Amino acid sequence: MTTRLNERKAAELKPRKQSYEVRDDVVRGLILRVGVKGQKVWEVVTPNGKTASGRPRRTRTRLGLFPDLSVKEARRAAETIKADRLSPGASRGIKTVSELFARYANAVGGRMRSFRDVESVWRIWAEPRIGSVRITDLNIYHGIDLRDHISAASSQTRASSALRVLRPMLSWAASEGYLPVNPWLGLKAGTPALERDRVLTEIEWIKLWEVAQSTHYPFGPWLQALMLSGQRLSNVAQMRWDEIAGDVWIIPALKMKATRPDRARSHEVPLSGALSDLIASQPRLGPYVFTTTGDKPIVPGSKLKVRVSTQAELTDWRWHDVRRTAATLMASSGVQRFVVERVLGHSDSSITAIYDRASYRGEKREALEILAGTVIEPLPRERLTNE
Template identity: 35%
Template structure:
């Protein structure tokens, strides 16, 4: 089945040859003469047309074929057709909203303002490229299912679930806005059953990972080390800013706006971590700690992970598994579960109810001791000898740090 898709632009003689063919035909309307345009067919045929309306009935009139009829000739013919029709003639058909155009609008107006992981949502929606040129109103459940099946066939079953969740939100949003009449995938169940991950790097793999980080060039080597030493999320570490680090107090404060659970998170920094951060060159005019451009944080984690995989070997693992690995090792070192939860900035219910309210500002010292102990164990793997000795405790207390915080940051801890 063929579908007509519409776009609007200023038609110029020099741009007509650059209109490329697609799998399905599409129309390009002229912004200077809105009812006039050109239809490009999969065969390569380009036909001029104009829409007129007589007695409430809309008609498409084919004027000629390019290049036999030039743009100027076609525009003149369109004007003649419009002038000979009643005054109601120059009516442009209601634009068709295709998925390719719907995605950026949804991301910009809905996902980005409300979701800290909007980039993941955008990435998941772009996986529907195979049906991106279909109008939203003509996308059917089997169309979506076919895309999900292809994602699963590529070995990304969990990603298929995320893609379904993203496009469900998109359809629901456009349904609320009245852009479509029905949601074709309402009630569609996730295509694969997710199994909670329990991958933990063993000590040999951990040693190899640390060695690989030492072999990495700036800034990825330092990034992996800080990831391991702090047990924080990949995005939180990658987007770390100099203004968030208090070197005197040896803490890193992740603001609520960047923390996944929306709560300001204080991360004590072990001497080894402070030494690594102090060694990182600052890009003039940039707030980002890990950056190569100064304008944005580092990216390209897929390539980094490929290099780490080559060094570490073993079973498949993800960067996020490093958090679970640190948590497991902290438990082996005797750290209590509620302290590990505090280190990870998790709210899993170990401390809940009224107790959670009264313990919001607790465990900073315990987190500090846990991460200091973990850093001592981890840096013992170093092939470059012992790290330079640092003061055992920071020069400022948490009480002093807390007093200098804004009211909003205090409340969100």
């Protein structure tokens, strides 16, 4: 059936005992396919050479779902795809999703808040799954497959978070003309991320430390450093030797989270005696303190977490809960909340912060010595530096 489609006509199409197609008479090759359950899918048919017998060969490309993709948007997407098919290279030199991500990172990475989270999701989950997919073949089913894979390997919450940070890339690609339309436009992320308040108990904290002590380099020492510093997982995992200046670890501004990257500041972490000794005892295999290859930092993943969970008898926890527990332990030991926030590297949004440029190095060091005392015999007072 062929008709001049509009929003009303498309909405009024009813399912039948068998799926059927309605061809748009405005854009040649544009089809709205109606399934037996009422789902309406936009597709475009384009020529793709000839068969061995000389008959025309055609290719169908899925554009998205109606009404997520309007009639006007579907026509524009169909025209773009047809133009790409007729003029090779219209995709501007990008062939795979990996190449698309590289272009995306170069374009927005420097000005997007927490782009390191996007890079982490891409490297750990998305690149192995869809990195080699041609962008002309990318469709909603790749998104569904990725979501289901992450749900099975980790959790539904992590799968939802992964889709939420990746979909803006495809929207950007569509707006820049790399894709005719966001192929994941109608894809549901699923379970929303919930705010967590999990804090490890004293027994769980000690058991986690014991597991960290018994685990070989680099993951055991990394976990110890995570517990002793209270810093973010990625910052500890990506710790570099050139960031250690005597008894202070300086995390560069580009690694710090900030609403506006241009306002991010480097973060000083005074090393407690225990953390200083731990770092000094690690082998120097390359620029990173914790590494398996020498030239790249470690990536603590779900397999390590499962092993640690089993050995420490921990349930319903995440790596970030270690940071929350560290903050709680310092606060419950009498450390002022303001100092705890400085240890964590949280920004101070008060007016006073504009004028107060003190590093609070001495206060932070004492707080971190107190944190170390939760797993190690408290150090004598003479080890504390008066700064």
